[in-house]
Amino acid sequence: xxxxxxxxxxxxxxxxxxxxxxxxxxxxxxxxxxxxxxxxxxxxxxxxxxxxxxxxxxxxxxxxxxxxxxxxxxxxxxxxxxxxxxxxxxxxxxxxxxxxxxxxxxxxxxxxxxxxxxxxxxxxxxxxxxxxxxxxxxxxxxxxxxxxxxxxxxxxxxxxxxxxxxxxxxxxxxxxxxxxxxxxxxxxxxxxxxxxxxxxxxxxxxxxxxxxxxxxxxx
Amino acid sequence: xxxxxxxxxxxxxxxxxxxxxxxxxxxxxxxxxxxxxxxxxxxxxxxxxxxxxxxxxxxxxxxxxxxxxxxxxxxxxxxxxxxxxxxxxxxxxxxxxxxxxxxxxxxxxxxxxxxxxxxxxxxxxxxxxxxxxxxxxxxxxxxxxxxxxxxxxxxxxxxxxxxxxxxxxxxxxxxxxxxxxxxxxxxxxxxxxxxxxxxxxxxxxxxxxxxxxxxxxxx
DNA sequence: ATTTATTTTTAGACTTATCTAAATTATTTT
DNA sequence: AAAATAATTTAGATAAGTCTAAAAATAAAT
Numbered sequence: 001x002x003x004x005x006x007x008x009x010x011x012x013x014x015x016x017x018x019x020x021x022x023x024x025x026x027x028x029x030x031x032x033x034x035x036x037x038x039x040x041x042x043x044x045x046x047x048x049x050x051x052x053x054x055x056x057x058x059x060x061x062x063x064x065x066x067x068x069x070x071x072x073x074x075x076x077x078x079x080x081x082x083x084x085x086x087x088x089x090x091x092x093x094x095x096x097x098x099x100x101x102x103x104x105x106x107x108x109x110x111x112x113x114x115x116x117x118x119x120x121x122x123x124x125x126x127x128x129x130x131x132x133x134x135x136x137x138x139x140x141x142x143x144x145x146x147x148x149x150x151x152x153x154x155x156x157x158x159x160x161x162x163x164x165x166x167x168x169x170x171x172x173x174x175x176x177x178x179x180x181x182x183x184x185x186x187x188x189x190x191x192x193x194x195x196x197x198x199x200x201x202x203x204x205x206x207x208x209x210x211x212x213x214x215x216x217x218x219x
Numbered sequence: 220x221x222x223x224x225x226x227x228x229x230x231x232x233x234x235x236x237x238x239x240x241x242x243x244x245x246x247x248x249x250x251x252x253x254x255x256x257x258x259x260x261x262x263x264x265x266x267x268x269x270x271x272x273x274x275x276x277x278x279x280x281x282x283x284x285x286x287x288x289x290x291x292x293x294x295x296x297x298x299x300x301x302x303x304x305x306x307x308x309x310x311x312x313x314x315x316x317x318x319x320x321x322x323x324x325x326x327x328x329x330x331x332x333x334x335x336x337x338x339x340x341x342x343x344x345x346x347x348x349x350x351x352x353x354x355x356x357x358x359x360x361x362x363x364x365x366x367x368x369x370x371x372x373x374x375x376x377x378x379x380x381x382x383x384x385x386x387x388x389x390x391x392x393x394x395x396x397x398x399x400x401x402x403x404x405x406x407x408x409x410x411x412x413x414x415x416x417x418x419x420x421x422x423x424x425x426x427x428x429x430x431x432x433x434x435x436x437x438x
Numbered sequence: 439a440t441t442t443a444t445t446t447t448t449a450g451a452c453t454t455a456t457c458t459a460a461a462t463t464a465t466t467t468t
Numbered sequence: 469a470a471a472a473t474a475a476t477t478t479a480g481a482t483a484a485g486t487c488t489a490a491a492a493a494t495a496a497a498t
Contacts, residue, residue, distance in 0.1 A: 006485065027446060040486055042447055047484090059446055059493060090334040103326050109319055115309040225455065246476060259456055261477055266454095278463060278476060 001051070001071075005106045008075055009034060010044050011053060012105075014064055015072035024061030070137055077133040078113050079105040080126035085116060087127045094127055094178075095169030128169075129160020129179055129215055145218060147183065148193065148211035155184040160215035168213065176201050183216065220270070220290075224325045227294055228253060229263050230272060233283055234291035243280035289356055296352040297332050298324040299345035304335060306346045313346055313397070314388030347388075348379020348398055348434055364437060366402065367412070367430035374403040379434035387432065395420050402435065 003011075013033040017025045027045070031038045049056035053068035064072060082104040086097040114135060117123075124140070125131055133139045150156050158181045161168070177183075177199060184198040193208035222230075232252040236244045246264070250257045268275035272287035283291060301323040305316040333354060336342075343359070344350055352358045369375050377400045380387070396402075396418060403417040412427035 004484080028444095036485090037487065038446065039448080039488080043485075046447095090331070090338055092334070100326070100328055100331060103328075107319070107322050109322075111311075112309070112319060115311070119309055223454080247474095255455090256457065257476065258458080258478080262455075265477095 001067075002108075003071065006044070007048065007053075008071070008106055010041075010048060011064065011068055011072040012075045012079075014054065014062060015069065015076065018063060024063050026061045030062075073133045073137040073139070075105050077137075078107075080130060080132045081113060081116055081120065081123070083126045083128075084120050084123045084132070088120065088123075093169075094173060095166055097127060098164065125160065125179070127179065128164050129158075145216055146212050147185075147197075147206070147214040147216050148195070148208055150183075150185050150216060150218065152185055152188055155182055155219045156216035157182055157219065158214060159217050161213055162215065163213040168210075171210070175199065175204060175206075177214070182219070220286075221327075222290065225263070226267065226272075227290070227325055229260075229267060230283065230287055230291040231294045231298075233273065233281060234288065234295065237282060243282050245280045249281075292352045292356040292358070294324050296356075297326075299349060299351045300332060300335050300339065300342070302345045302347075303339050303342045303351070307339065307342075312388075313392055314385055316346060317383065317385075344379065344398070346398065347383050348377070349383075364435055365431050366404075366416075366425070366433040366435050367414075367427055369402075369404050369435060369437065371404050371407055374401055374438045375435035376401055376438065377433060378436050380432055381434065382432040387429075390429070394418065394423060394425075396433070401438070 010030065013030055014025050017029050017033060021029070027038045027041045030045070031041045034041070045054055045056055045062050048054045048068070049062070052065055053071065054062040054064055056062045079101045082101040083097045086092040086100055087094065092100070117132075117135075123132060131140050145156075146162075147156065147158075158177060158179055160179070161172070172178075181200060186196040186198055186203060188195045193211075195206050195208075195211055196203055197206050197211075229249065232249055233244050236248050236252060240248070246257045246260045249264070250260045253260070264273055264275050264281050267273045267287070268281075271284055272290065273281040273283055275281045298320045301320040302316045305311040305319055306313065311319070336351075336354075342351060350359050364375075365381075366375065366377075377396060377398055379398070380391070391397075400419060405415040405417055405422060407414045412430075414425050414427075414430055415422055416425050416430075
């Protein structure tokens with residue numbers, strides 16, 4: 001099945017919205033994600049339903065079919081592998097890779113992404129810490145320990161982030177917090193749930209809004 | 220100026236046709252290169268003329284303006300750098316890279332291609348031996364010595380090929396003739412202008428049709 | 439349980455890039 | 469130089485993806 005970039009983007013959007021919302025995805029939600037009007041979304045999901053990529057009943061929202069889900073995961077796989085390439089090989093920063101990967105994920109080839117994966121030595125996670133689906137579409141989701149729930153005095157390793165927005169990525173860059181870094185929680189402030197954390201560049205105060213968006217592995 | 224992939228492809232086609240034909244490029248030639256109908260070409264070149272990318276007078280064919288030429292060279296640069304990446308880093312063969320590079324050359328980014336170039340350590344030629352334009356659009360064309368004109372008994376190095384068609388590339392793969400290989404002309408057959416050539420895999424007979432499509436540097 | 443508000447869908451229009459068929463211009467041939 | 473052939477352009481249509489505005493359906497509020 002040969003899909004257009006646009007169709008692929010719709011599937012990808014529905015995939016991540018479904019993951020975040022669990023039930024059927026609404027027209028409006030998709031239109032916001034894809035920055036288009038609701039009426040355009042209706043047109044497109046009817047077309048996708050026609051191709052058996054989504055389940056759709058009028059006014060009831062959509063969900064991905066098995067095939068639709070498979071394709072969406074393939075795109076996610078491509079996106080994340082390209083992100084690794086851009087960061088590890090081309091010296092891009094954490095916050096710069098997303099936009100480019102949005103383009104590269106649509107390159108059509110039977111072999112390219114597997115060769116890229118081998119070249120990158122089979123990374124398991126992308127620069128944001130999100131897992132990279134394997135060739136068969138299997139995904140290993142990491143456990144949901146957030147920095148905010150690490151106990152005082154304990155150390156942990158940064159394995160991912162929840163919020164991938166530009167401002168957040170830029171903020172982490174400034175704090176020099178990167179994947180793999182070890183962080184030690186020195187103290188917590190009950191008043192606002194901020195914490196004092198020892199990082200590679202010294203001790204810094206981190207607000208709860210930040211700490212609850214950083215995935216960590218306890219040591 | 221933000222161009223569509225299609226517009227970029229037209230500029231690229233006009234560029235290489237102009238290089239091969241020297242005078243104005245005709246509608247039909249473009250239509251053959253781009254696999255479309257002549258009437259579609261007329262529409263598009265009018266649009267490109269509107270944007271000052273080509274010089275166009277009805278019934279007189281087109282040529283690139285300075286801006287048009289600059290953009291075309293940028294695309295050629297991208298195409299050839301991606302080809303080097305695919306061949307050197309991802310283990311593709313000579314004859315497989317073109318189609319993929321056709322897609323990758325249209326990725327939009329201010330920084331990507333320069334970072335890629337640095338990562339590839341500033342290659343000067345692509346896998347077909349064609350020169351890679353630098354950031355400013357300067358191209359060094361190699362001298363036009365063909366294997367067919369190498370004297371009997373002399374050796375040379377393969378530095379490029381003229382015909383980049385799929386059958387020819389596959390044929391060279393079979394003969395294990397690659398860029399950088401040294402070839403020695405053992406004898407020439409006046410009857411059909413074929414030559415006996417010593418290669419890495421032994422002595423082989425090469426027809427004139429082949430030998431006049433291989434660029435070499437005399438030793 | 440109506441009314442009100444919100445969401446979703448339909449209808450019709452626009453743009454890009456393509457096509458076919460017909461008309462026009464240029465080039466060859468005789 | 470006129471007739472025949474070939475190339476080019478115009479006109480009108482089509483498909484993909486989007487839009488606005490209006491209609492229909494669902495959800496929320498009183």
